[in-house]
Amino acid sequence: MALAVSILFAASISFAAGVINIAGINEIHYYPDGLVIVDFDENMGGSPAACGAKNNNTLAFSTKTEEGKILYTSLYGADLAEKKVYAVGTGKCEHFSDIESLSWIKVKK
Numbered sequence: 001m002a003l004a005v006s007i008l009f010a011a012s013i014s015f016a017a018g019v020i021n022i023a024g025i026n027e028i029h030y031y032p033d034g035l036v037i038v039d040f041d042e043n044m045g046g047s048p049a050a051c052g053a054k055n056n057n058t059l060a061f062s063t064k065t066e067e068g069k070i071l072y073t074s075l076y077g078a079d080l081a082e083k084k085v086y087a088v089g090t091g092k093c094e095h096f097s098d099i100e101s102l103s104w105i106k107v108k109k
Contacts, residue, residue, distance in 0.1 A: 017091035018048030018100050020059065022108060025079040028072075034063040035095050036072055038102065040087065051093035052100035059087055059102035060095040074107060084108040 023042035030036050043056045052058070062068045078085050085107055089100040 017046055017103065018044035018052065018056070018059070018089035019046035020057070020085065020087040021045055022084045022086055023057075024082070024084055025075065026057075028075060028079060030063075030072070034068070036061055036063060036068075036075075037096070037099060038075055038087075040085070044089070044100075046088075047091070049089060049091050049093055049100040052089075052098055055099045058099050059089055060093075060099040061102040062095055071102060071105060074105060078105075078107045 020040045020042060023040040026039040026041050028036065028038050037058055037060045040057045048056055061071055063072050085105050087105045088103045090103045092101055093099055094101040
């Protein structure tokens with residue numbers, strides 16, 4: 001039962017937001033106010049937020065939360081190690097009016 005719930009939840013996320021499916025990181029932009037923009041080398045699939053349509057290979061987040069600090073550290077490490085990343089957006093442009101916000105990532109081996 002738990003497996004079915006996990007699969008259904010994961011499927012619903014992929015349709016509600018943009019998905020970067022196993023991509024490298026082109027650039028990480030860190031701003032003094034704690035906001036971060038990540039440019040990937042692949043375009044988003046899934047259902048990206050309409051507000052971020054012009055930036056379809058970019059996601060943003062804030063490092064002002066513990067989760068944001070962990071995301072930044074993980075992405076920075078993945079970039080240094082030249083690892084590929086699976087990233088899921090939130091379906092909203094919360095930090096920049098034209099860039100979908102980042103929800104979570106998975107760093108691939």
